[in-house]
Amino acid sequence: MSSEWPLWEIFIRGQHGLNHRHVGSLHAPDAALAIKHARDVYTRRNEGVSIWVVPSDAITASSPSDKGPLFEPSNAKVYRHPTFFDIPDEVGKM
Numbered sequence: 856m857s858s859e860w861p862l863w864e865i866f867i868r869g870q871h872g873l874n875h876r877h878v879g880s881l882h883a884p885d886a887a888l889a890i891k892h893a894r895d896v897y898t899r900r901n902e903g904v905s906i907w908v909v910p911s912d913a914i915t916a917s918s919p920s921d922k923g924p925l926f927e928p929s930n931a932k933v934y935r936h937p938t939f940f941d942i943p944d945e946v947g948k949m
Contacts, residue, residue: 863889864914865897866907875907883908 860882866875878897883889889908897903917925 860884862911863893863908864911865889865893866909867893867897867903868905868907869902870904875905880911 861884862880863883863886864880865878867878868875878893881889881892881896883892886908890906893906893908894903898906
């Protein structure tokens with residue numbers, strides 16, 4: 856059995872945002888202690904509102920080499936691109 860603590864990925868939501876963003880990783884024996892460590896390591900001056908900790912081994916990611924086959928089908932969905940809408944002059948630059 857390994858004597859090393861599991862690795863946790865840390866996501867923090869700032870006071871002026873609605874999304875959590877990945878800020879780093881750390882080792883901790885459990886989720887509760889990972890949150891406390893993340894607070895101490897990744898937040899300063901009361902900037903965080905919420906912390907998520909996720910075991911690194913629970914994350915599944917795509918490979919950069921799969922970029923083409925994974926994302927190409929979205930190019931065929933032209934309705935997702937707002938290129939065929941007329942923007943009134945009063946709106947200005949968006």
